[in-house]
Structures are given as C-alpha cells and as structure tokens.
Amino acid sequence: MPVTNLVSFTIPRVEVMDPAGTVDAALMPDLTPEQIRELYATMVTTRKLDDRMLKLQRQGRIGTFARVLGQEAAHIGATYALAKEDWLVPAFRETGSFLLRGIPPEKLLQYWGGDERGHDFPAGSRMLPISVPVGTHMLHAVGIGWAMKHNKERAVVLTIFGDGATSEGDFHEAMNFAAVFQAPVIFLCQNNQWAISVPYERQTAAATVAQKAVAYGMPGIQVDGNDIFAVYRVTKEAVERARNGEGPTLIEAHTYRMSDHTTSDDARRYRTAEELAFWQERDPLERLARYMRAAGMLDETAEAAVAAEAEAKVAGWVEAFEAKPPSEPEEIFRHVFAEPTPALVAQQEELLSSLNAADEGR
Amino acid sequence: MPVTNLVSFTIPRVEVMDPAGTVDAALMPDLTPEQIRELYATMVTTRKLDDRMLKLQRQGRIGTFARVLGQEAAHIGATYALAKEDWLVPAFRETGSFLLRGIPPEKLLQYWGGDERGHDFPAGSRMLPISVPVGTHMLHAVGIGWAMKHNKERAVVLTIFGDGATSEGDFHEAMNFAAVFQAPVIFLCQNNQWAISVPYERQTAAATVAQKAVAYGMPGIQVDGNDIFAVYRVTKEAVERARNGEGPTLIEAHTYRMSDHTTSDDARRYRTAEELAFWQERDPLERLARYMRAAGMLDETAEAAVAAEAEAKVAGWVEAFEAKPPSEPEEIFRHVFAEPTPALVAQQEELLSSLNAADEGR
C-alpha cells in the first residue's frame, strides 16, 4: 500500500541537424530538395526583411517592432508544417510565418508603421492578426480548434508564443481547455530564453517548457529550435496527430532571441556578449546553409541568387508599403461595430466637422 | 544526438491507513495518542457542526453554505501540520480548519448567516477570511510566503483549494510565482472529484492533480485524502521543507465531497448513488475510529463522550451566534477605507437620515 508511484513522465528532446549541418538520416523529415530550398529562401527573406525593418524603424518610417533574428527556424519550420486550410494564431514575433501564409508583407510593414489597415488580411488566409497582450491569444486557437473539430473539418490550429507567455494564466487555461476538449491545437513555444530582460530561469523554475504539458495530460516535447528540420518534423507529427483526432501537443522550440526585445529595447543592459556569441554560433540560417552546401544544394552562385531575390522582394514590399495612401480619419470609426451606433455616427460627424472648421481656420 | 530523454518525473501516492483502519507502521506519523484523540474530536465536532449548519440553513437561520462532509481528514489533517505562527489561506470548504485555528466558530455561523462581522477574526490568528472567487486566493498565500521568507520568520503558509480551482489562471500564476521565488507555501488541493456538477475528468485531462507540480518544477504528491495520518504526514513533511527554505509543494488530497456542493445544490442531478456509496465506505471519520478502536484508544463510552462534547460545543456556538446583536446599517460604510472619504460620510448620512425619515413616516 504505502508509497506507490502513481504516474511517470519523460520529456524528449529532438534534434535532427547539428550545428555543423550534419543530419541524423533516421530522423530527417520527408522534404524534397525543392522544399528545402523554399525553407531556406523563406529564412533568408525573413532575415532581410527583418534587417530592412530595423532600418525603416531607425529612419522613423515605421514604429517599434519585434525582430525575429535567430528565431527563423523555429517559427518558419513550424508554420511550414501546416496545410493551407489550417489556422495560424500568432503572437508578434513571427515575421516568417506571414510570408508562408501568403499575407502580403507590405501589410506587415503597414501594421508596424502604425496603420491598422495592415491587418486587413486576404480572405481565407486563416491567420489571425498580431496579438500584443502576451499569452492571451492561445485561447482563441483553442476555440478555433474546437470549431474545426465540431465542424468535422480536419483542419488544425498552430499557435505560437514565447517563454514569457507561459507564465500568464491564459496559457494555462488554453492548455487545459485544449486537452479537455481534445482540440486539434499545436502549442508552439518559441523559448528564446528571454522575456524582455527576464531570463528563462526567473520566468519559471521548470527545467523545460515542454514539461508543462504534463500538467494537462498532453504530450510535451522539446526540439532544437535552431534546427529547422527538427522543428518541422516534430510540428508535422503533432499536426498529423491533431488532424487524426488525437488532440493537442505542446512543443518547446529551444531557440534564442539574437536581437533586442524590440527596437525600443537595449539588451546589453541585461545580458552578456558571451551568451550572444554562444548562440550566434548556433545561427539557424547558417546551419541550414551548411547542410545544403554539403548536400550540394547550395553553392555561392545559388546563395547569391537567393539573397538577391530576397533583397528585391523586400525592396518591392517597402515600395508597396510606402505607396499606400494615408489613412482617413473616418477609419477610426469604421470597424467598432458592424453597424455604427448613433453615438459613433455623431462622433464621426463631430470629428469631420472640426477638421473642416480647422481647415477654415477656426 | 537525435531523440534524447531530457527530464523524467514520477508522482508518488502516499497511504498510511487503509479503509479498515490498519496502518503501515513504517509510515505512521509521529503523533501521540493525545494528538490522535484531538484529531478525532476535531473531526467529530466538524461533522456535527456541519450537520447543525445544514439544519440552520433549512430553517432559514443561516444562508447558503458549503458543507465539508467527507473531507474532514483532508483539511483537518493538513491544518494540523501547521504551527501557530504559520498562516492558513483557505477557500470556503474548510470548516474544520476554523476550529483548529482558534476562530470562534460562532463567527463562522455569523458569516454564513450573512453578517460580515463573522470575518472579524481574533488578532494574530493568521488565517485569512473565506475567499469565494475560486482559485484567486492562492496568490495571496504566495505573497504572504514571500513576506515570511523576506522577514526571515520561518513561518510557512498553507493554502487550500479544490480541484476546480486548479483550472483557473490564478492557480497557475500562484504555483509559478511560488516556485520561482521559492516561497514557503504548501498548496493543498482537496480533490473531491467534483466542481459543482463538473467531474474531475472534465476539469482536466491530467491523470492527477499532483502532476501539475511538474509544470512549475515543484514537488507534487498525491495522498489518500480520507486517511488523516497520510494527509498529516505528507503535509508535515512539506511544511518542514518549506520552513527549511526548500520551497513550495503541491499536495493532492484525493477525497470526496459526500454532500451536495452547497445547500443550494442537488447532487443527484449529476452523479450516481453508487459513486456516493463507494465513497461512503471510505468515510474518513469512520476510518480513524476503526484505527482507534483497534488501538484501544476508543470504546463506546469514549465515542459517546466525544459525541456529547461535540454536540454541547456546537449547541454553545449556535447559542452564541444567535445572541449576536444585529448589525447596524453604518457597518456598510465602516471598512471601505481606513478613513471614510467625504462621499462615504455623506452617503452614510443620507442612509441614516432616510431611515429616520422612514421612522417618522415619510
């Protein structure tokens, strides 16, 4: 009788490609060279866009935004595991996912540029807008997942969030609801080791994010988040399980935020150059390039071509962004409700007539 | 490299006394016969009080309240592990804990009777008032625990809550904060299998509440909650760890709510008679009595004496409760702030003068 072992759990970690770019053939996911090239191009383009956005921000052409430098494998690898009918419910550090989900990237620039029209996504994109309140959006993923299941649609939902987000109560409620309702949701934590200035060890006393799945009776797994093959493989498996009615999964992509938190932050205030250097050696993009070079999929010419194409795309997006007409003041009132209330109609009238009055000098 | 096992966890269950009252000597906690008698008397008195409160409620002399029938071992065993300087942060189903913490029980009647003066506890009782919003009070325990540690007081905090409470975001935040700050807090879940009409399996997909500790890097342990020796032992160990600076523990006391949820509920709407019967056989009070009888600590005379003493006490409390003078209307304004604001002074004046006017017929 006395002390018995009730239940036991083990949390695995999956790595497919080491920092030198060598892969474990047994674990290598089923990706065609074409697909690998697409992943690579997406990562390159994402990084170029990220760089360009930093410049735009420094020039005052867009506002504060969250860079993704170093996290390309984590969110791109995961997003790539989705089918078109699947949903993506992002946080705010998933620039690469926008590219994969077919959101015109000039819209992303427009949004970070302080214009909410950037969030007017093409119909059917099945990607929710950026969600700023940390940790709150995973519940929406659960509701959508519940709906997909109820609808018998076989579509799944991927939701992405940071390590800091795991501390919010809504993370807990989302995980618990997903498990209780066996909703087809993949919870992908980009554990980039920092929530602004708070390091992982002060965010939680748990050795891993993945083990938080135990609390919900859900599978939890850690993956090398700078290894795009591993991320893709593990996410794809979770997607398939969810699609087959086997419920949700928590994936911890163990990665690193190589940039400041946002363009308003200065990470040197709270972390060491050594730490950064350690992770720079594990750069996910360079790692994939090493693999591709060894596999004969990438030579200097191809590398330059991908880079040039990415540059050109980014330049085109910036141009398209800057060509957007300015927003009209009425835009403020346009989407409060489906039908504006009488008060809103009156207030819009008030604004417009005051602007007219101002034009007329009074 | 590939798939490695990162971390492993095992959740133990502790039982000391079986339903027949036979104990495992190796695990039997260090309790004098005196103490065992005290525990027994507290359980008996709690049950009598609970019964009497039901009658008072049916007679309209108190309002809706939460019975504790079947859960006496869980909360009494745990509370008994505290020293006087330790804190108790209860939910609303811990009648026995009031007795052990020295809160005059007529106050409990007064509170459930709709008079907040029942919550005016004796100075230094270090027990917080009943907390109705489910799952919210554990954070207060963490704050108090943080304070005890900061103060170098070596006092610990026991907080008690139900299985339903584990679904609230605040449970998660409390557990996480406690672990990050290594606060001396014991989280005791009275898993009574139901949250009103929602059974444990629909509350969470986790096989045990205890395993939720894994998410926070905290020890988690399940205990037979109808076995007062096991509950006491496990809690006492957690108390000692906390007191020695070894941080928080989650304890799941696996028990059963033998009554309706509250006096407003009818459990027959959602659960079977068989289930109830199963648990009635595991009644915690009868189990302790069996042990004591076998150990020669309880015979019919002693049993009757304890019962009579309990009856007398309860009768005294009811009398004391009914002798309380009615509350004055000013009581509404008395404790909004330390100093009433001018608006409150004016509003109280308004109320009193309207009552005077009413007395004078207008």
Added chain:
Amino acid sequence: MANLNLVEAVREALRQEMEHDPKVIVLGEDVGRNGGVFRVTEGLFQQFGPDRVVDTPLAESGIVGMAIGMAIAGYRPVAEIQFSGFVYPAYDQLVSHASRMRNRSRGGYTVPMVVRMPYGGGIRALEHHSESMEAVFVHVPGLKVVIPSDPYDAKGLLTAAIRDPDPVIFCEPDRIYRAVRMEVPEESYTLPLGEAKVVREGFDLTLISWGAHVRTAKQAADHLAEEGVYDVEVIDVRTLSPFDINTVAASVVKTGRAVVVQEAPRTGGFASEIATQLMERAILQLEAPVGRVTGFDTIPPLGRLEDYYHPDVRGVMRQIRATMEF
C-alpha cells in the same frame, strides 16, 4: 402565448436560437447536465447534447477566450458566467480581444458572441454574488450591454443579441428571475438593441432605470399616482450600450425632470452618463438636476444589511419628491 418567468424566457430564446442556427453553442460552468445553477439552461443538454451545450472547466477567461475563437471560426457562442461577480477574470479577453477583434482585423474577423450572466443583488447571496458592475462594460468601445427587466424583453433581446454580429454582454437580474410571469409569444422574435422603452407614461417627471429596478421604479410611480401626487413617466433603458438617449431625452424635454435608479455604486455608474447626456440635450428644459438613486460607494453588503444598500420604492419616491420640489 406562454406564461413565462424570466428564467424560462431566457431558456426559450436559447432553445429556439439553437434550433434555428446550428452554430449557436451554449458553454459555461455547470450549464450542461446540471442545467446551470439557476436552471436557466435546463433541458438544453438533453435536447442538444454535449457538443452544443458544453460544460467547461472552471475558468472564466478560458470560457470567454475560447468563445472568441469559436466566434472567429463562424460559431455563435453563448457563454454563461455563473455570476457577474466572477466575470472579472474574463475582463481582459472581453476588453482586449472580444471588443476589438473586428477593429484590429479591419472587419476580417468578428466576434458574434453573447456573454450571459446573472447579475445584481437582492437574493441574500454570498459575497461576490450581488454585483452590478455594468458600467465597466459600457465604457468599453466595441461591446454592447443589454439588461432586460421582464420575460418578454429578455426573450426578444437575447434572441437579438445572439443574432447580433458583435459581442454582447447580457446581464440577467437574478433578483427577478422568478419574480414575475407574463405572456410571452411562443414563436421567436427579436427586439432591437439600442431602443429604450417607455413602460409608463406620465407628465411630471421621467424615471429611468434598467434591469430589476424598472420594477422598483414602476412601483414608485404607481404609488405616487395612487396618492394622486405625481404622474411619473417610467423608462426602461434595456440596452445601456448602444444607449437610446433620444427616447430618454424626448421624455425629459416633455417632463422637465428626471431621476435615474441604479443598483450599482454611485460614483462612475451609468446613471452619471445618463444625467450628463440629459444635461447636454435638455438643460434648458431641466427644472431640477437629474436625481440619482443608487447603491453606495461601498462593497455590497452580505444578506443581513443588503436591504439598506439597494434602491427601494420608498427611496425612489423620496428622490422623486425632492426632484419635484427642487
């Protein structure tokens, strides 16, 4: 016609909307097998099954957050919060997401969701079971707030709320859940959100309320009429957001005086918004300041002192006299 109380009228609206639209889903704590702690959803679980009447874990933010996702994906969730005093954990989801998803996505994603909750005091309940904090929802752009005062309105307004393309907070005054019965059409019908109702005509003063205290107001008006002193017009606001100032102001232009009855704490309650808008619209017709009969700026007391806290007929009559004699 059926003779229904407010609980039954709400249930009828839910049942008919669930029959009418397979996307309508009821979810919340104990709403399923148990039929809700006030028995509002009784029988729905049996009729529609556990996939349409969903018992959830005990987590209000979870309930509302999940409902937001369901709504985005094309469902019409009707979430129940067990008491309005427990809605605060969901306040973030309501303010930060439900109310702004349409705006954030420029109309791409919308949240046609209803959050129902028993509301208000007067039932000798435990702490947190007697709150009337409607004002903290009315102030949130992008939320609608509806509070019915009788079974007929409850059915029509809830049906409209469920069909509304935007999120609606639907407060049900539990004090009158079973207090009144009235004839309610058996067939489904809607009442527009955003229209106040004149429930009693009069010429001397406009008495404005919503929820349970429309009854208090009517009783006060009736008493004064019986006494032959004042002829009071009573208006039921019904939807606090959008607020129908036109109906209210037209009445006050006619009567020249107004009193608002509100159970919520005085400071920052919706009565203040009404008073302010009346001043803006009708200061020249106002012969006295708009009177307020409200709860105090205190925690609502437990049962023993509760009656001192709530507006009552005598208090309303007293304020009417004061406003008339100003």
Added chain:
Amino acid sequence: MANLNLVEAVREALRQEMEHDPKVIVLGEDVGRNGGVFRVTEGLFQQFGPDRVVDTPLAESGIVGMAIGMAIAGYRPVAEIQFSGFVYPAYDQLVSHASRMRNRSRGGYTVPMVVRMPYGGGIRALEHHSESMEAVFVHVPGLKVVIPSDPYDAKGLLTAAIRDPDPVIFCEPDRIYRAVRMEVPEESYTLPLGEAKVVREGFDLTLISWGAHVRTAKQAADHLAEEGVYDVEVIDVRTLSPFDINTVAASVVKTGRAVVVQEAPRTGGFASEIATQLMERAILQLEAPVGRVTGFDTIPPLGRLEDYYHPDVRGVMRQIRATMEF
C-alpha cells in the same frame, strides 16, 4: 530643489520611500536589472538589490495577487504594470480582493499597496499601449485612483499613495514622462490624496482635467487669455477617487460654466461623473451644460491616426467657445 521630469520624480519618490521604510518593495516585469521599460525604476535594483526590487514572471494577476499577500503580511508593495493596457488580467485581483480585503475582514487585513502604470496615448505606440481606462477603477469601491500631471505632484502624490493604508491605482501619463521638467524639492513630501488643485485662476469658465491633458487645458486657457477673449480657470483633479468635488464645484459656482477634458472614450468616462456632480451641486449657477472634450467611443487608433483621437488644444478651445456662447 532638483530639476526633474516626471520619470525622475516618480523614481525619487520610490527611492526615498524605500530608504524611509524597509517594507516598501518594488515589483513587476523588467523593473529590476532593466530599470523598467520607461526606465522609471532605473538604479533601484542596484541600490536596493533583488530582494527589494523584484523582477517577476510575466503575469499581471500574479503580480497584483502576490502584492496583495505581501501587503496583508505587513509590506508596502509598489507593483508596476508595464502599460495600463495590460492591467486587465489583474482586474479580478483588484476588484475582488485588493479593494475588499479590509471590508471582508472587518479591518483585520488590509492592502496598503500601490499599482503604478504608464497610461494614456500620444506616444505612437503599439496596440494596447495607449489606453486610458481610469473609469473602470474609479467605479470600484475600495480603490483609490491617482493621476498626476507634473513632476512635483507625481512625487508628492506617489509618496502619499505608498504611505496610504489602502490600495491605490497610480496612473502615470507616459506622454508627459519626459515632456516637462520642473523644480521639485529634494526632500520627501506628501500631497494629500483627495484634493484637486486650481492650476490657473479665471472667472469665465472652469476647465477640468487630469493627467496629460491638464497641460492641454492650460495651453487652451493661455491661448484664450492671450487672445483676450476668455479668462479660464483650470483645475487639475489629481485624485479621481476620492474625488474633490468641493474644489471643483466652488470654482463652477464662481464661473458658471465648466468643460471637462478627458482622453478616455466618452461614454461612461469620469467626465460624466464630474458633470453629474456639478449639476447636482450647482445647477442654479450653471449657465450652460458642462461640456465634454473626450476620446471617441472607439478603439484608440494606432499611431497614424492617433492625433485625431486625442483631445487637443484646438478642440478644447472650440468647446470652451461653444460653452461660453451657449
């Protein structure tokens, strides 16, 4: 005297209170090593160490809930919420516990806690970083709400808030964090909670505001004075709860007219409460309805349209003229 901006004044108050009382603890997200995202707590971690300046996990309900416990146990926690738009997860702890622990325990347990937060728009920030929802705190019995408008007040009011025996919501208008510098006494001082301040005397109209828009109001008043048209009295409310109606009403009795400037959405904002109380106190002296210059009942727009949303000097002048010409 030291020449400080608002950030520095708040920091000075924190530092001096921490020196003065070892029970004062600063906690929140990034308040420690990083010194807060606005650098308000810069240097405190270095001076007082990680046990007094506590970086917490990312969870607002956790921060406030834990602070409540600390306060109950005899500490004086000063919690920072990174932006007021992220306080909603903590709303339940504030409404259900912080505000009522004293009442619930009949004075046995109290919550001498301050919750500080950058507040309001005007800094071209992301979504949820421009909110002014003070009204949802003002309506909660048992909470105090303080919003300073300049460095001198910020220091004195925060010091008073920390010493106050009850929970205080302290909103810091980030728009003016660094906009003004002024002479601030080096030594510690308190300003009473519950006293409004006449910041400019005048006879024609009373212009009432709080936080960042006291500045807008003063500028409007100055313009009108320069133009020689109207002599406007400007009042800074400073503490919305408790609200000093006496000072405000006395001014309006003198001027006969009032305009309130508020950044928050119009419906249900604190301006409505002020207008209502003014009507109650001074209807016979009011020569026009109390005017409101407010945000719209919309989601605060992102940076590009933000200026259309906020009250500005021209809009305030326009409303003053309208109220004068009524």
